[in-house]
Amino acid sequence: MTAPIRVLIVEDEPLTAEAHAAYVARLDGFAVIGSVDTGRAMLAAVAAERPDLVLLDLNLPDVHGLQLVRALRSAGSAVDVIAVTAAHDVRAVRNAIALGIVQYLVKPFSYRAFADRMTSYREFRRGFEDHRALTQADIDERLGTLRPVAPAEHEKGIARETLEVVRDALLEMADGGSASEVAAATGLSRVTARRYLEHLAGAGQVDKDVRHRGHGRPEYEYRWLR
Structure with a gap:
């Protein structure tokens, strides 16, 4: 723990x-x-x-x-x-x-x-518990966690239809899911899935935590707050 x-x-x-x-x-x-x-x-x-x-x-x-x-x-x-x-x-x-x-x-x-x-x-x-060398994408992701996410009605680039698709996919995942898993379930790109998941987390609808599985690098897991 x-x-x-x-x-x-x-x-x-x-x-x-x-x-x-x-x-x-x-x-x-x-x-x-x-x-x-x-x-x-x-x-x-x-x-x-x-x-x-x-x-x-x-x-x-x-x-x-x-x-x-x-x-x-x-x-x-x-x-x-x-x-x-x-x-x-x-x-x-x-x-x-x-x-x-x-x-x-x-x-x-x-x-x-x-x-x-x-x-x-x-x-x-x-995000820095993994001691391997970080890529630019890794660094951007970690710095991004310090920035508050804008509310749904004010955030540009958030489509209601796509938001509902991501929400429904996450609701089907009883144990939560990563951006990659949500992307696979919806047909969206990982980047798009993560953006919508981050949006839901910022709105207080989704819990976000770090998942450690196996020997790979940790990833964020999102779980719908029921």
Whole structure:
């Protein structure tokens, strides 16, 4: 069984920190290992506990969160960081991206928005569990998991008839199916099948997880949420 992603929460508002911990507890594949309320405490916790992921408020009482990320990178730490903050000015967002922050959540947000970003991050991380060399398509696929999927009524290139074909094929697969399997069942190309499956996953109708079978590279499995 895959070990849970170990999460450190960095938030100076106690009620907000508790809410974030409660949100994380509702998600599969994550475990909160601690919560701190200052930048100094965060640096100490990262060094001592070695979390996989930091949920970081940028506006801390002793130091700005982006300075902390710079300090981590200078020290050689590759810990992943998701900004969870009220700061949304252009400079803050651009600097966060430049420092490699993998997701950016602007307060206040719903549990659904939080879960979407965390699930995308989990899939992104799992995509690198296969240590073989990656092709360009592999890299594009992994980076694509960090991008939210547009809702059905706003996404270009999604045809209702094709969406129904993909949905019906997946409904017939009791144990879920990969993009290749759905493509074989519908006559669509794998790329088209995956695009529609990703669309359904983004709409919350389909669960998406990494499938490991045999010695081949892992692939995504999609399962209709009944």
